[in-house]
Amino acid sequence: MKKYIYIILIYMTSLITISCSDWFDVTAPSEIRKDDHFSSVTGFQQSLIGCYIGMTDDALYGTNLSWFATEIMAHQFNPYVNSTNIGLAYWLQSFNYTNTYTTPTVEEIWEKAYNVIVNVNDELANIEEKKEILDDLNYHIIKGELLAIRAYIHFDLLRLYGYGNWSQRDTELDEKRTIPYATEVSKDPAPQYSGAETIKLLLNDLNEAAALLKDYDPITKTKAASFYQEYNEEGFFNERTLRMNYYAVKALQARVYLWRGKNEDIVNALSAANEIITALENNIAINEMYTYCNFLTPETVNKSCTSMSRENIFGLNVSDVTSRIVNYIKPYYLDSENTPMYLLTTDAMSLYENSATDIRLTTLMEPNTNAQNTGYTPLKVYQSDLANDYKNKISMIRIPEIYYIAAECYVKQNNPNLSLALNCLNTVREKRGLYTPLEDLDAEQILVEIQKEYHKEFLSEGVMFYYYKRTGTKTIPNYTEDMGDAQYVLPYPEFEIQSGRVQ
DSSP states (O other), X not given: OOOOOTTOOXXXXXXXXXXXXXXXXXXXXXXXXXXXXXXXXXXXXXXXXXXXXXXXXTTTTTXXXXXXXXXXXXXXXXXXXXXXXXXXXXXXXXXXOSSTTHHHHHHHHHHHHHHHHHHHHHHHHHHHHTGGGSOHHHHHHHHHHHHHHHHHXXXXXXXXXXXXXXXXXXXXHHTSEEEEOOOSOOSSXXXXXXXXXXXXXXXHHHHHHXXXXXXXXXXXXXXXXXXXXXXXXXXXXXXXXXXXXXHHHHHHHHHHHHHHOOHHHHHHHHHHHHHHHHHHHTTOSOSTTTOOOOOOOTTTOOTTSTTOGXXXXXXXXXXXXXXXXXXXXXXXXXXXXXXXXXXXXXXXXXXXXXXXXXXXHHTTEEEEOSSSSOEEEEOSSOOTTOOGGGTTEEEEEEHHHHHHHXXXXXXXXXXXOHHHHHHHHHHHHHHTTOOSOOOSOOHHHHHHHHHHHHHHHOTTTTOHHHHHHHHTOXXXXXXXSOOOHHHHOOOOOHHHHHTTOOO
């Protein structure tokens, strides 16, 4: 029997009332009648927040697509030596995506992602049908964020289940069909498109989202804070970095352009990145409504803010992170434990060349000298010592990535500007406590430094697997075989293949 998930509608909402601090505290979905739900501004707001809550599922960014599965697949930590009491992590590390441990996870990522997308599409249909219910501000913000969420999730499905290294693979880009791109709720399955067509659909959504948000999103400061007061009694427009705000849309545009990687894409990715950098340099988002967003430094980072969430351009509030990480992120693991994720001391010292001052080691990692396998545990998702403002925050897009994208674009553009590329890298390095600048490097050397910076910066954030795949990296840490499609491409769920999907 054919199995399609595109018509499963789950209205995830806060239960009845929402206070200023409650928008992201909801953890359980509730099913309510569609006609009742989209009959008020609050109903539309609740449905939008429900989509974000859906993104925090363990199958998605609550676990697998942030600190766990994609990190295991990138070999970010000391490898597991056998499958005893480990199961899923061991087989993901081995890139065996079709056994009894991994198949349910591979299928659940797909299903949960499209479940969120179908709820997004349902609300988008209703927002047009019932546009008169919404004031101009809520219409622009809600629709802009919905389109951005749809693009964000489709893009990660593309990065997981599609091919990588597209800048060198025109056939895959122009001819092969890739993931279904769902833009409406229908009993019929969403069509598959070529890579080029999928990128066009992604950019269409992101361009429309940016146009909707630019003059209405509080984070852009286009309108005075007083403009929002009459609309914001319940705090819906607060905490913009926990939502797909305007700058998050621009950051995702940069990611998409860089993924395709053609000459014109490099120009467009750099433009999007530089718009964010300019805004950061002008101190975006520094008041109680907008949420602080800027670099942490050796002077401002400490063990109470290791999540680095104040650097989030976009992040999610994920309920009870402690229970999700309990078996894996353990600073004081025992030799008898098989599951903890850590770097051996030798690997940590090799990765962080300046072990005395780089805060990514000295502050964002915790040494464990009590075990025979001495090592360092990353603290970004570890909750114990975090101040309340930093707890339960998962990073989706963080500031350093924008500087790395800009640096790579400066190197790869038709007229390379290596000086500006180095400036971007040195900006991040200085914020991390590396005060000796990189100088006099050629293009290839700068690209090597960019990869090293990604590796040092994004432990526990699910970023590195995509970097390796996008760039066609053949050799990754603690893996003896060459990386290729067998390792980089997750298989479509069997129920999709049986229903006629082509991968």
